Amino acid sequence: MLNSQQKHCLAQLPKAALVNFIAEVQGVDKLLDKKIERLLLQSDKPKLIKKLTTTLKGLNRRHKYIDHWKVSEFATELQYLASDIMNLYPEQAETCLKLLELFIESSNTSLERCDDASGEIGQTYSNLAQSWLTVARGCYSQQKQILLVDEQDILSQAWQTKVKNLIDDNAYGFKDALMGGLKQLLSELEIRGIIDDYLHYYRSLFAENKGKGSAENTIKNADNQQIPLSYGHDRANHQEKLKTETALLGLAQALGDVALFTAVYRTIYPQQPLSPQQLNGLISFMIDHQAYELALEYLNHDWQSKAQQDAIKRLDWLSQIYQQQGDSKAQLKVLGEVFELHSSAKRLQAIMAIASPAEQAGWRKKAYKLAEDQQDIITAILLLLEIGEIKLANQLAITRHHEFADIHYETLTQLLKALPEDTAIIQVIIYRSLIDDILTNDRSRAYGYAARYYKRLLPLDSTINKSTDRYNSLATHQQYTKLLSQNYGGRSDFWQRISD
Structure with missing residues (x-):
């Protein structure tokens, strides 16, 4: 999609340049050809409307299955159609509404004959439902203005029936968008x-x-x-x-x-009591609509599960409610309970944000002890970093650096983004782990990443050599490079990318 600046630049182009461009691209793509054909009919609205009607009716008659690699093309075709229909609004609102309703009728046929794992087709029809609400609101408003007051009840009933007929067939759920926005219309x-x-x-x-x-x-x-x-x-x-x-x-x-x-x-x-899974939808709605006391009643009296994950979920709900109510004392209590069940830097951060200085000191001690006992190296490091113990975090990373080899690369790359300054040692360990993983498993397609990671080691090496701690027991950059050469000297593509 073009942004407003790009559209402005197009508007400045000579008319002949745009005409020549459209003439040149015609015939390149079937969908684009159809779009151009409808564009040429803009000056003849009756013919355009007839063309759109025929195309929309044709959607219901199609039966050929669309494989997943062609879904995006089909979604583009539908989006082109939706755009051309909406171009009729507001000048021809009633016609636009009828075409949208005809379009919506094709939803089941379209969704049944394609592999919409990506959700593109469903999203297109959801957007269509929202467009219908926009146009329907304008139509309903115009109709009410020309009717006598005593006739408006009949009109109201007709629109209620229209809406009900639309949402009656919602097998694929795309009309949820229509129901969610009904207050725009009724x-x-x-x-x-x-x-x-x-x-x-x-x-x-x-x-x-x-x-x-x-x-x-x-x-x-x-x-x-x-x-x-x-x-x-x-x-x-x-x-x-x-x-x-x-x-x-x-x-x-x-x-x-x-x-x-x-x-x-x-x-x-x-049934009594509701399961945590069943309570989720109810409590979520109550919180969204500020019914906090009612939500608390369910959480405190109806929540029965003692499973750890369910207990964590309940405490998270309570924390959210107390935060909305401005009850920091109650929030701190449940945050502490959930931190004891599932320690994480994010939860510790939430605690420190509302705790008093004295309380923060106590939580620093707890976090330090938890980091010492933590089996997961990433959680341990993040806990130490959250309480400002950067030197200890670096040392822990050195002591347990072999554990990074068992961590998924996406977790490591995400951790790199979250690391503060003065963590050059941790960054070096992560980059080395990523490089070793690529070379050990001979992932030739990822050699470009490995080379990029290696190049990032150089400025980090300079930073570490200027520090007081240096590499400690960790291999220096020169030693690591020598090991790479000994073990993977034959990976010429990797070494070539480093030298580029």
Whole structure:
């Protein structure tokens, strides 16, 4: 995509230059040819609209499977189409809306016939749903302005039905974007009207199960009607159940109504207690909508799992809530608990940011002891660096430098980005580990990286030689280079890249 400056430069070009360029590229690419064809029809809107309509209807008739290496090309074709349709807005908003709806109808066909592992096609249709909201808002607003007040209820019902028809078929989830932005289009009352329709349908799906659930195991809709939550062993409407639950959750989330969202959520997960995985979605929504006290109630009374990962997750939620509430004392307490369970420099950093000077001194002692006992060398080094013990971190890296050979290269390269100044020794050890890994495993394609890492050793060597500690028990740069020559002297490509 061109930025605004590039577009400005294009606008300054002579018209003839642009015409000649388009004429030259025509025939180079089929997708581009179609784009040019529609561009040429801009001066004849009826023909352009007819062309777009024919193309969109053709999407539904396609059946040929698209392999993963052609997905990007297909996504580009869809994006071109979306762009050409949106060029009709706002001048021809109603037509634009109809074309977008025709486009959205092709979603299942498109997604079913391609390997969309990258998510490009799904994202394109998600963007399309957002475009539909933008255009629909303009259309709805214009329609309301020309109608009498007593006729607007009919219009409102029509738009509620239109929205409901769109989100009814959401098998691939791309219409989540539409539900999430519904407040751009409909009022709270209108959204609640759609929710009531879904609740009524939900009740009818399982009407035969009435009486099978307990009195408490129910949810009330706007008319105060009880909806049973016990489904027994009836699986006939299972897919409809899931689809309706997804729609209800999405609509309740769009509305931002914590009580309604909680009621719907507990409809889907009526069991007691909820598992940590089930609680995640509920607590996340509550925190996003500042329902902190309700979230705390679930975390303190409903969270049952004692597994370490679940305990860490619970404490992280609590820390987030206390931070939002400005309760640094409570936050420090849970941060300390989670640090004891899973020590990391990031968690220590969070503690030090809110701890008093006296408390910081105590945590430095704990971090120092934890670093001494830490089996993971990276965690140990980061803990020491976080409390400012750079010299100790360097010494620890020297003592345990052989352990770096077992660490994945991505972890090492990420660590290099996080290292502060005065860590030349640690950097040397990491670069040597990366070089050794590439040469030992004869990864010839990575020789360029190995050569680049070697060149970075030279300025680090100069820094270390000026320091008081020097290399200590670690091999000097000259000694390391000699070892490389002895062990990998035959890797001419590597040595050539160093000399380049």
